[in-house]
Amino acid sequence: EVQLVESGGGLVQPGGSLRLSCAASGFTFRNFWMTWVRQAPGKGLEWVASMKQDGSEQYYVDSVEGRFTMSRDNIKNSLYLQMNSLRAEDTAVYYCARDGEWWGRYFDFWGQGTLVTVSS
Amino acid sequence: QSALTQPASVSGSPGQWITISCAGTSSDVGAYNFVSWYQQHPGKAPKLLIFDVSHRPSGVSTRFSGSKSGNTASLTISGLQAEDEADYYCSSYTKTFTFVFGTGTKVTVL
Numbered sequence: 001e002v003q004l005v006e007s008g009g010g011l012v013q014p015g016g017s018l019r020l021s022c023a024a025s026g027f028t029f030r031n032f033w034m035t036w037v038r039q040a041p042g043k044g045l046e047w048v049a050s051m052k053q054d055g056s057e058q059y060y061v062d063s064v065e066g067r068f069t070m071s072r073d074n075i076k077n078s079l080y081l082q083m084n085s086l087r088a089e090d091t092a093v094y095y096c097a098r099d100g101e102w103w104g105r106y107f108d109f110w111g112q113g114t115l116v117t118v119s120s
Numbered sequence: 121q122s123a124l125t126q127p128a129s130v131s132g133s134p135g136q137w138i139t140i141s142c143a144g145t146s147s148d149v150g151a152y153n154f155v156s157w158y159q160q161h162p163g164k165a166p167k168l169l170i171f172d173v174s175h176r177p178s179g180v181s182t183r184f185s186g187s188k189s190g191n192t193a194s195l196t197i198s199g200l201q202a203e204d205e206a207d208y209y210c211s212s213y214t215k216t217f218t219f220v221f222g223t224g225t226k227v228t229v230l
Contacts, residue, residue, distance in 0.1 A: 046221060047221060105213035
């Protein structure tokens with residue numbers, strides 16, 4: 001059974017940093033692109049970043065470019081999102097998602113999400 | 121990276137069918153057949169309903185179907201059921217190697 005479990009969310013002050021983790025199990029993690037998606041309270045889904053299987057390619061939404069860094073550890077079957085210079089508008093539930101097989105441009109499994117609150 | 125445009129709400133009676141539109145541009149929806157649809161119940165993670173415009177993952181009801189014409193994609197739910205009441209989002213891959221989601225549609229079963 002595919003499982004994605006996010007952790008690391010919490011309350012952080014504006015300008016602060018936070019590192020999210022996503023533990024993957026039930027599939028061969030190193031074979032899949034992975035993605036982070038966020039959802040601000042009461043708002044819609046927003047794609048944040050995606051990373052290739054070996055980490056050699058990564059893409060970000062403009063609003064986080066230069067502040068967020070996605071990484072992965074294919075030995076530990078884990079995905080990470082380092083978030084720096086956090087702003088109030090980064091407040092959201094952050095979901096880790098698996099991209100579809102064979103470079104599928106969709107997200108077939110999602111974690112339960114972890115809440116990040118940026119506030120003083 | 122502007123969000124795709126969806127109607128804010130759509131409603132229908134049990135047994136009826138409804139259609140949700142997803143309007144994009146030639147740089148996203150119109151560029152590839154990489155449109156997907158997700159269902160999200162309150163407090164839950166999104167669930168994949170349709171991928172590559174019209175393909176259903178294993179286990180998804182045949183009442184859900186997808187299509188695309190030009191820069192606009194559509195999700196049709198036939199035989200509407202109470203359990204279909206949820207938020208629905210489209211998503212598209214883009215020419216800049218990124219993804220964009222739709223604004224979301226709240227489906228109400230009357």
